[in-house]
Amino acid sequence: MSDEPQQQGWTPKDATVVGLGPASAPGKQGKKGKNAGKGRTGRTGWRRVIPTWRMVLGTFLIVALLLIGGFLAGYMLVDIPPANAAATGQSNVYFFKDGTQIARDGEINRENVKLAQIPLAVQRTVLAAEDREFYSERAVDPQAMVRAGWNTLTGKGKQSGSTITQQYVKNYYLGQEQTVSRKVKEFFISIKLGREESKSDILEGYLNTSYFGRNAYGIQAAAQAYYGQDIKDIDTAKGAYLASLLNAPSAYDVATHPENRAAALSRWHYVLDGMVKEKWLSPADRAAMKFPVPQTAKPATNLSGQRGYLVQAVEDYLTNNKIIDENTLAAGGYRITTTLERKKQKAFAEAVDDQVMSKLDKDREADRNVRVGGASIDPATGRVVAMYGGVDYTKQYVNNATRRDYQVGSTFKPFVFTAAVQNESTTQDDETITPNTVYDGTNRRYVRGWSGKPYSPANEDEFSYGPITVRTATDKSVNAVYAQLAMDVGPGKVKQTAINLGIPENTPDLTASPSIALGPATASVLDMTEAYATLANHGRHGTYTLVEKVTKGGENVPVPKVAEERAVSREAADTTTSMLQSVVDGGTGTAAQSAGRPAAGKTGTAEEDQAAWFAGYTPDLATVVAVMGQDPVTGVHKPLYGALGLPRINGGGAPAKIWGQFTGAALEGSEVEEFDLELQEGAEEVQPPVESEEPEESPEPTESSEEPSETPETPDTQEPTEGSTETDDETDGGTDAGGETDGGTDSGGTTTRRRRSDSGRDDGGTDTDDTADGRAGSKPTRAARRQ
Numbered sequence: 001m002s003d004e005p006q007q008q009g010w011t012p013k014d015a016t017v018v019g020l021g022p023a024s025a026p027g028k029q030g031k032k033g034k035n036a037g038k039g040r041t042g043r044t045g046w047r048r049v050i051p052t053w054r055m056v057l058g059t060f061l062i063v064a065l066l067l068i069g070g071f072l073a074g075y076m077l078v079d080i081p082p083a084n085a086a087a088t089g090q091s092n093v094y095f096f097k098d099g100t101q102i103a104r105d106g107e108i109n110r111e112n113v114k115l116a117q118i119p120l121a122v123q124r125t126v127l128a129a130e131d132r133e134f135y136s137e138r139a140v141d142p143q144a145m146v147r148a149g150w151n152t153l154t155g156k157g158k159q160s161g162s163t164i165t166q167q168y169v170k171n172y173y174l175g176q177e178q179t180v181s182r183k184v185k186e187f188f189i190s191i192k193l194g195r196e197e198s199k200s201d202i203l204e205g206y207l208n209t210s211y212f213g214r215n216a217y218g219i220q221a222a223a224q225a226y227y228g229q230d231i232k233d234i235d236t237a238k239g240a241y242l243a244s245l246l247n248a249p250s251a252y253d254v255a256t257h258p259e260n261r262a263a264a265l266s267r268w269h270y271v272l273d274g275m276v277k278e279k280w281l282s283p284a285d286r287a288a289m290k291f292p293v294p295q296t297a298k299p300a301t302n303l304s305g306q307r308g309y310l311v312q313a314v315e316d317y318l319t320n321n322k323i324i325d326e327n328t329l330a331a332g333g334y335r336i337t338t339t340l341e342r343k344k345q346k347a348f349a350e351a352v353d354d355q356v357m358s359k360l361d362k363d364r365e366a367d368r369n370v371r372v373g374g375a376s377i378d379p380a381t382g383r384v385v386a387m388y389g390g391v392d393y394t395k396q397y398v399n400n401a402t403r404r405d406y407q408v409g410s411t412f413k414p415f416v417f418t419a420a421v422q423n424e425s426t427t428q429d430d431e432t433i434t435p436n437t438v439y440d441g442t443n444r445r446y447v448r449g450w451s452g453k454p455y456s457p458a459n460e461d462e463f464s465y466g467p468i469t470v471r472t473a474t475d476k477s478v479n480a481v482y483a484q485l486a487m488d489v490g491p492g493k494v495k496q497t498a499i500n501l502g503i504p505e506n507t508p509d510l511t512a513s514p515s516i517a518l519g520p521a522t523a524s525v526l527d528m529t530e531a532y533a534t535l536a537n538h539g540r541h542g543t544y545t546l547v548e549k550v551t552k553g554g555e556n557v558p559v560p561k562v563a564e565e566r567a568v569s570r571e572a573a574d575t576t577t578s579m580l581q582s583v584v585d586g587g588t589g590t591a592a593q594s595a596g597r598p599a600a601g602k603t604g605t606a607e608e609d610q611a612a613w614f615a616g617y618t619p620d621l622a623t624v625v626a627v628m629g630q631d632p633v634t635g636v637h638k639p640l641y642g643a644l645g646l647p648r649i650n651g652g653g654a655p656a657k658i659w660g661q662f663t664g665a666a667l668e669g670s671e672v673e674e675f676d677l678e679l680q681e682g683a684e685e686v687q688p689p690v691e692s693e694e695p696e697e698s699p700e701p702t703e704s705s706e707e708p709s710e711t712p713e714t715p716d717t718q719e720p721t722e723g724s725t726e727t728d729d730e731t732d733g734g735t736d737a738g739g740e741t742d743g744g745t746d747s748g749g750t751t752t753r754r755r756r757s758d759s760g761r762d763d764g765g766t767d768t769d770d771t772a773d774g775r776a777g778s779k780p781t782r783a784a785r786r787q
Contacts, residue, residue, distance in 0.1 A: 348666075509522055
C-alpha cells in the first residue's frame with residue numbers, strides 16, 4: 001500500500017460528468033457543498049410552503065386576465081332590457097284559509113313628472129338620503145359594494161352599496177330579489193346606462209320609479225299620498241320626509257305605525273343634517289324646520305272594512321320576516337293564502353259591533369275617540385285565526401291590533417308570576433313564591449330591595465289591603481304586591497320571561513325595574529295574544545303566523561314553518577293559568593264567563609284610562625281585546641271617560657264582553673275542553689284569610705318612581721246605589737264587575753276616585769256587583785263549583 005494518503009474522490013476526465021470532484025474533498029466542504037444536489041434555490045423546511053415571487057406574479061396576472069375577460073364578456077353579453085313588471089304593475093290577491101278571497105290590493109299608483117318639476121331642494125333631500133356623491137361618482141361604486149358586503153357579513157346589519165344608478169336599474173329594469181345573478185346584471189346594466197344616459201335622466205327615472213309606501217310609486221304620487229300636494233309645491237322639510245321613506249316606506253310612515261315616530265324623526269334629521277354638511281341648506285334654515293306630519297292615508301275603497309287591516313297585517317308579516325322584500329311585494333303578482341278563518345273573523349266584527357259600536361252616540365264627544373283592536377290565535381299551532389283592526393280601513397288607517405303605542409296595564413302582571421315560578425323565586429324572607437304566598441298589600445309601601453329611586457306605587461283608590469295572598473292580589477290587581485313581587489323575582493328575569501313568552505324585546509318601555517309589573521310597556525294586541533297563547537299552550541311558544549301559502553306565477557314562495565320551543569316550564573305556565581281562572585270566576589273578568597267555556601284571563605287599563613284591556617284564553621283559543629282612546633283628528637291618546645255613556649271604561653267591561661261573545665261564537669259547535677294543569681307544589685287553591693273589617697290606614701303619599709302608576713280601574717257601572725260595592729283595585733285597570741244590569745247596559749263606577757267599601761268582597765271571593773239575573777251576586781266560588 002502506498003504511503004501516500006488515500007484520495008476520497010476522483011476527478012473525471014470529462015468535465016461534463018457529474019461527480020464529487022475536488023470540491024468534495026475533506027476540508028473543502030463549504031456552503032455550496034451543503035446544498036449539492038438540491039437544486040439552485042436551496043429551499044427547505046417551511047420555506048418550501050411560501051410561494052416565490054414568480055408564483056405570486058403569475059397568479060396575479062392570471063386572476064387579472066380572468067377578471068378582465070369576465071368583465072368584457074359580461075359587458076358584451078348583458079343588454080339593457082325593457083321595463084320590468086313593476087313598471088307596469090300587478091295586484092296581489094289575499095285569501096282566507098278556506099280559499100275565499102279577502103281582497104285584491106288594487107292598481108299601482110304612479111304619475112311620472114319631469115325633473116324640472118321637482119324643486120331642486122327636494123332633489124337634494126333625496127341625494128342627501130341615498131347618494132350624496134351621485135353627480136361626481138361613477139355608475140357603480142365597487143368600493144362601497146365591498147364595504148357593504150363586509151359590514152353585512154360581520155354582523156353590522158344588512159347594508160346597501162348601490163348608487164342611485166344601480167337602484168334605478170333595479171327598480172325599472174330588474175327586480176328586488178336578492179340573488180347573485182340579479183346583482184351581476186345590475187352591475188353591467190348600470191355601467192352601460194351610465195355611459196348612455198345623463199345623470200339628470202337617471203335621477204329623473206329613479207324619482208319616478210321608487211316606491212314610497214301607501215301604494216305610491218314615484219315622488220309625485222308620494223307627495224299626493226302623504227301631503228295632498230303636487231311635488232312642485234313640496235318644501236324642503238316635507239321633501240326630507242319623503243326622502244326618508246325611501247329607506248323603509250312602511251316603517252317610517254308615522255300615520256300607519258305611530259310607534260315608529262322616533263325612528264322616522266331620526267331618519268328625517270339625518271337627511272337634513274346631510275344637506276347642511278353638503279352646503280345645500282344653511283344651519284339657520286335647518287334649525288327653523290319642524291317635522292311636517294303627513295296626512296292620514298286614504299286607502300283604496302276596495303280595502304274598506306276589515307279587509308284593509310288584514311292585508312296590511314299580512315304585508316307587514318311577509319316583509320318583517322323577510323319572506324318577500326317590500327318593494328318586490330309592492331310590484332304585485334302574488335297569491336297569498338292566510339291563516340285567517342272567515343267564520344271567526346265575522347264573529348269578531350259582530351262582537352265589537354254589538355258591545356261597542358252600536359252603543360256609540362255621534363252627539364257624545366267622548367265616543368268619537370273610541371277605537372277597538374283584537375286578535376285571536378290558536379295556541380296549538382300559532383296561527384292567527386281572526387283580527388279586528390278598527391272600524392273601517394278607509395276611515396281609520398292605523399291597525400289597532402298591531403300598533404305598539406298603548407300601555408298594556410295589568411295584563412302584564414301574569415308574566416311576573418310566571419317568572420316567579422319559572423325561576424323558583426323567593427320572597428325577601430326566603431319563602432318560595434306560590435299563589436298562596438302572603439304579601440303586604442299596604443298602599444304606597446316602598447318596594448324592598450330596590451336600589452334605584454325609592455318606589456312606592458299606589459293601589460286603586462289609595463286602598464290598603466294589609467296581608468293578602470298572591471292569588472287574591474291577582475284577582476284585585478294590587479299594585480303594591482306586584483311591584484314587590486317583581487323585585488323579588490328580579491326585574492331582569494321578569495323582562496326576559498315576557499320576551500320568552502312572545503313580547504318583542506324592543507317593545508317600548510319594557511324596562512327592568514319594579515314598575516314593569518304595572519304594565520307601562522306598549523306591546524301590541526297581537527304581541528299580547530302571542531304571549532297569552534304561550535301560557536295556554538302550557539309554556540310552549542311558537543311565533544305567530546299569518547300566512548299559510550304564497551305563490552307567484554304558479555310557483556310556491558318558501559314560507560318558513562313556525563318553530564315551537566319551550567319558553568317556560570309547564571308548571572310555571574299552568575300555575576299562572578290556575579290563578580287567571582280565578583280572575584274570570586270571581587275577580588275582575590267575570591264578564592268573560594259569557595263565552596260558556598272554561599277560561600282564564602286578566603283585565604288591565606292604561607295610564608289615565610287611555611286604553612282598557614282583556615287578555616284571556618280557553619284551552620284551544622287565546623284572544624286579546626283592547627278598547628283605546630284616540631283623537632280622530634290629531635291622533636293624540638285620549639282618556640275614555642264618558643265613552644259609551646259611562647263614567648269609565650275598563651277591562652272587565654266592554655273588552656271582556658267582546659271577548660266572551662267572540663269566544664263563544666268562534667268555538668260554537670266544537671267540544672268543550674277543560675284545562676289540564678300541572679301545578680307548582682303548594683299552588684293548590686286554599687280558602688283565603690278573612691279580611692279585616694276596616695282597611696289599614698294608608699301612609700302619607702310619598703314620591704314614587706319616575707314611572708307613573710297606572711290609572712285605577714272602577715266598574716263599568718253607574719254610580720253605585722247604596723249597598724253596592726266596587727270589586728277591583730287595578731291602578732292599571734282594576735275594578736271590573738263586568739256584569740250587566742237591566743237588560744245589558746254597561747254599568748260602573750264614577751269618574752271621581754272613591755275609597756273602596758270595606759265589604760267589597762265576601763270571604764268566598766264572589767262578586768257583589770254583578771248581573772241583575774243573579775248570575776254573580778250569589779255565584780258560588782270556583783272551589784264550590786268543582787264539588
